[in-house]
Amino acid sequence: MPNPKNLRYLPTHEWARLDGDVVTVGVTAFAIEQLTEPTYLELPAIGTEVHAGEKFGIIESYKSTSDLYSPVTGTVIERNEPLVDDPATKRKGDPKPVNDDPFGAGWMLKIRLAPGATLDHLLTAEQYDAQLASEHH
């Protein structure tokens, strides 16, 4: 699956898409290929402040557990709720959309950028493609 040109990337395989001052965040198809199908996802609560390059959550598969890193600095304003457990109703989260459509339906968070925060430090699709090519050799 090609890495969309309109997204920016962290070297740790998270993607970010800017709309106004809100950034949608997920993980790349390459991350899912490495992890294999996700079984469990832990995301920060709405209102949590996250920081660029710092851990915001956990993703697990049958094989392994990985930390998720925030591409940007800001405040979580929305989560893709069906992906995660809801303790209030005891509904189990289903992270399958992350496997099936990591750049679309598998989005995880929407983050409102902190004043002055940007996406400038993130990799372009071209730079991220180059990183993957070098990791494959």
Add this chain to the structure above:
Amino acid sequence: MANHRTPLYRWHVEHQARMVPFSGWDMPVQYTGIAAEHHAVRTAVGIFDISHMARVNVHGPEALALLEKVFTNAVATMTVGQVRYGLICNENGGVLDDILVYRWSDSFSAVINASNREKILAWWEQHRTGEVIIDDRTFDTTMVAIQGPQAADMVSAIFGESVRTLKYYHAKPIRYREGDGFISRTGYTGEDGFEVVVPHAVGQPLWEEVVTRGAVPCGLGARDTLRLEAGMPLYGHELKESINPIQAGLGWAVKFDKGPFIGREALLAATTDTTQPRRIGLELDSPRAAREGCPIVAAGDNIGTVTSGSLSPWLKKSLAMGYVRPAFTSPGTLLAVDVRGALLHAKVVPLPFYRRTKNV
């Protein structure tokens, strides 16, 4: 050094398998997904490339003597066509490998873990006395596992009805096209199943025939979740040189009455040692997986370590195996596992986690 590739490597790549390095080999971890492959083995039939496992023929006048010396299970009492699981231990009882030994009319075969092939060949070379020929056939044979409730239908369609009645842990020679090999009713999935060894020349035709007849290609990812549910130890995790088979709950594969073997005295002492950690099964009260190395905790005390853990695709529970102090091994004991700083409740449960309805 580049990794070894099985004769099926090209097939795996052409069929979109995700290849990973494993014990010096490039192996498929999955084709379509671990859960789907796991379910195929529990409900129908799957096929695994296990050509990375070492296959060694042992023959000559002193072959039996060598195997009795280096293997914890009894060899002399095996009937022709019988297969036995057992351990290879060092003098301290530490596990060097867990293997299968096959008895043929005038020779033996052994299936050894890929990661231990060179170590075990050297160990046997060191302990041989007299005339023994140790013939490593790993690189000119292909080995596949055909596993699942429909495995018997599959292998009898291919190799003839006589394999359907093969008893559990028994083997027989087969001929596939122009290749001579053998089949055994063994496996590493907790399901009925067979393992087949054939010459390289017919390895891919056999694989393709089994897949064409409907078996689902399965990778090492499903192999690992299947063996975890079945409570089977994996060398490098539940078994290592710092662990003895008594601790691992494998005392049934150690025959003290068969005569001397390497590690016997240490293992005999281990049977009455009440201080050594023991292997247990854990069921976590969480959707999260415990992983190798996670501390096992009781009332704030670190009392053990997880050796394998995963969400179970079939039982849909978070399962783990590990070693704990003997006081904490009773089923029902409530413990906790420290998963990256989160203390998750866990309960000791009997192994295996999953037991099939037996039909053989």
